[in-house]
Amino acid sequence: MDNRPIGIFDSGVGGLAVVKYIKKLLPNEDIVYLGDTARVPYGTRSRNIIEKYSIQDIKFLLSKSVKFVIAACGTASSILYGGYENNFSFHYSGIIKPTCDIAIKLSIKKKIGIIGTSATIKINKYQEYIKKYDKNINIYSQDCPLFVPLIENRFIEPRNKITSLMVEKYLEDMRGKIDTLILGCTHYPIIKSHIEDYFGKDINIVDSGFETAKFVENYLKKNNMNNYTKKIGEVFYYITDDKDSFGKTGSIFLDEDIFKNISVIDLDIF
Amino acid sequence: MDNRPIGIFDSGVGGLAVVKYIKKLLPNEDIVYLGDTARVPYGTRSRNIIEKYSIQDIKFLLSKSVKFVIAACGTASSILYGGYENNFSFHYSGIIKPTCDIAIKLSIKKKIGIIGTSATIKINKYQEYIKKYDKNINIYSQDCPLFVPLIENRFIEPRNKITSLMVEKYLEDMRGKIDTLILGCTHYPIIKSHIEDYFGKDINIVDSGFETAKFVENYLKKNNMNNYTKKIGEVFYYITDDKDSFGKTGSIFLDEDIFKNISVIDLDIF
Secondary structure, X not given: OOOOOEEEEEOOOOOXXXXXXXXXXXXXXXEXXXXXXXXXXXXXXXXXXXXXXXXXXXXXXXXXXXXXEEEOOHHHHHHHOOHHHHOOOOEEEOOHHHHHHHHHHHOOOOEEEEEEOHHHHHHOHHHHHHHHHOOXXXXXXXXXXXXXXXXXXXXXXXXXXXXXXXXXXXXOOOOOOOOEEEEOOOOHHHHHHHHHHHHOOOOEEEEHHHHHHHHHHHHHHHOOOOOOOOOOOOEEEEEOOOHHHHHHHHHHHHOOOOHHXXXXXXXXXX | OOXXXXXXXXXXXXXXXXXXXXXXXXXXXXXXXXXXXOOOOOOOOOHHHHHXXXXXXXXXXXXXXXXXXXXXXXHHHHHHXXXXXXXOOOOEEOOHHHHHHHHHHHOOOOEEEEXXXXXXXXXXXXXXXXXXXXXXXXXXXXXXXXXXXXXXXXXXXXXXXXXXXXXXXXXXXXXXXXXXXXXXXXXHHHHHHHHHHHHOOOOEEEEHXXXXXXXXXXXXXXXXXXXXXXXXXXXXXXXXXXXXXXXXXXXXXXXXXXXXXXXXXXXXXX
16 A cells, blocks of 8 residues: 555646546545646647656656656646656556547547647647557547637636637537547546537547546556545645636636645746 | 847737837847747736746846847736836836827727736736826726637637637627727737727727837937948847747748747746
8 A cells, every 4th residue: 555645737727637536536545736837738839848847747746755646638648658658767647548548449430539739639649559559540630729728718618609619610620530539638528518519429528537547546456556544535736826717717627615725836946 | 329139028929019010110120039939828827927937038138138128018018017117227118108108199088998918907007007197087908818829829810700709708898888999918919800890990999019119119219229230120039939830920920931030048047
């Protein structure tokens, strides 16, 4: 057993989806969450910058003695996938592998759509993973750079007209072509209802946050790394800009007041 | 006379509007432009963070021996207005004063609308300046946090449906109430046609970028600070993320290929 907390990071509020699922699947675990809100979004930035930010995020989490690091961010996961993560000396998961494994299982027609930030789609790691598994799977990918700003600014209520139009704009080339869609950014499940409305019920939508939480649940169990000392774990939130916006969106999303557990930190020293 | 370049900074591409106007009004001047593209947008961030970034931006420009610093960014201008800028030992202008002076002149009915980023509207400097001049002027202000992401992602062609809906969403409370509208962020003139379509022709739209360029033209003349050694000045672009997106948008906006004049720098050392 291992009583240390699980570390989770994202550029902003998207990774809170993973927090939500981990709390449900592993209620006894403590969590240290880092949202790099002063530098959100990551997905419109270049490879070098995202690499630098992601490594700083991880160093911060390791300074908090976490037992497992989750990159709960499609963009950071893509940057770290392969080369970087193979050399990590700590327990780690991004969202690429858990998400793709499920999508591959679900896609009967071997036609998978992938949506993500511009960086994620450009770096191409989801696509590489799936092609390596089965080169006969057809992949349709599309970057959706405005989804994260829309979500961070709470254009999220069901049937919001602007969000629906944005979904149509980004996804129209995929409609009718795929049977499975990967939400390759942890922000996107927050507007899942808009995506379902657009596609109808006839496709599988794979939520990268949920699949990653499931993967971590199995990993801890298999490696005897669970925390058995607590019934209800605590969550400590660290962010890099002020508490107001993150606290509001996070409290709505997690359905509890998280303000008291938020600390503001400076990542420049990491 | 003073042959040193004019320094201009913004969080991203918005300040290029000021570059465009300065090139027109003062074609013989050299310009050093800084776009902090790795950390755009500024306007959704907190006071402390924007302050830190703006001071780094200015230190960088001063390291390039500029004779005048223009904060071509509504958010940075708001942060620096008053306290900070009163203590500057170099020639400086933000966009607040030049813009408000014109709006006050144009508004016959004394009903002025102000739109800007969330930080700009919250920090309240446009409003303070106008109220100090004439407390009987009615002010209607509104933050439009999605305008910068839409513009940076090129949702800018006339009558773009999503941009038009966003304009309607943010500006509907002002329609019919104002005779003059301040575009309090240098990005916004790029979607001026959408705003004109929404309001009709019966209001004055004040372009903060243009008014600031006019102000600097007069300032240099009055203080005998012009560069008379060149017929056509050069522009040197410095950005903090990669060249691709900035180069594309900038080349379209300025109607010339700017890629060859772009350098990528790291502001962390400033």
